Amino acid sequence: MKNILLTGLAIGLLSVSCTPKSNAATEAQKVSTSTAEQIAQGKTIFENACKRCHELPEPTKFTSVEWVGIMNSMAPKAKLSDEQHQWVYDYVVSVKK
Ligand code: HEC
Structure with a gap:
């Protein structure tokens, strides 16, 4: 039971830490001054x-x-x-x- 909870927590953390990161990269590209x-x-x-x-x-x-x-x-x-x-x-x- 404890393990399932921890795994769920870990997956949750992984997805929150990944999603904003890739969005930030796309945003940075959009607003960045020229290449x-x-x-x-x-x-x-x-x-x-x-x-x-x-x-x-x-x-x-x-x-x-x-x-x-x-x-x-x-x-x-x-x-x-x-x-x-x-x-x-x-x-x-x-x-x-
Ligand atoms: C259709 C004609 C035309 C085109 C195309 C043009 N200019 Fe000009 N430019 C002028 C005229 C007329 C003046 C002088 C009167 C004024 O300042 O509006 C001038 C003045 C300037 C000045 C002097 C401003 C100052 O304060 O001394 C600069 C710098 C300049 N242009 C840069 C550019 C750049 C960069 C481009 C390309 C994106 C460009 N011009 C395209 C007509 C043009």
């Missing part, structure tokens, strides 16, 4: 979409805060999707000063 691949995509988009109207700006010329505002006004001009907007932003702020 290296997305930053590379951002660079390509930046180099192609952002030189149509003017010279390509130097990513290091602006702070990450300034880039938020710049991207908010430029992403619609360059007709970027929300994802592309995010990738380009992640690329420009990833460039080392």
Whole structure:
């Protein structure tokens, strides 16, 4: 009797400890800023979409805060999707000063 109770408890503990863990991993992936691949995509988009109207700006010329505002006004001009907007932003702020 005692053994059955303990086994039940152990199974219960296992399932609670596993489930939130895998959810957390999925959540982290969803909210995480870009992967290296997305930053590379951002660079390509930046180099192609952002030189149509003017010279390509130097990513290091602006702070990450300034880039938020710049991207908010430029992403619609360059007709970027929300994802592309995010990738380009992640690329420009990833460039080392
Ligand atoms: C449809 C034309 C057009 C496209 C495409 C465009 N821009 Fe611009 N951009 C402008 C114009 C016009 C200005 C100057 C006037 C202004 O600031 O709105 C400008 C200014 C800027 C500036 C200077 C802002 C400052 O405060 O000095 C930056 C940086 C910039 N753009 C970045 C980008 C980036 C990054 C992209 C690609 C996502 C992009 N632009 C795409 C038209 C464009």
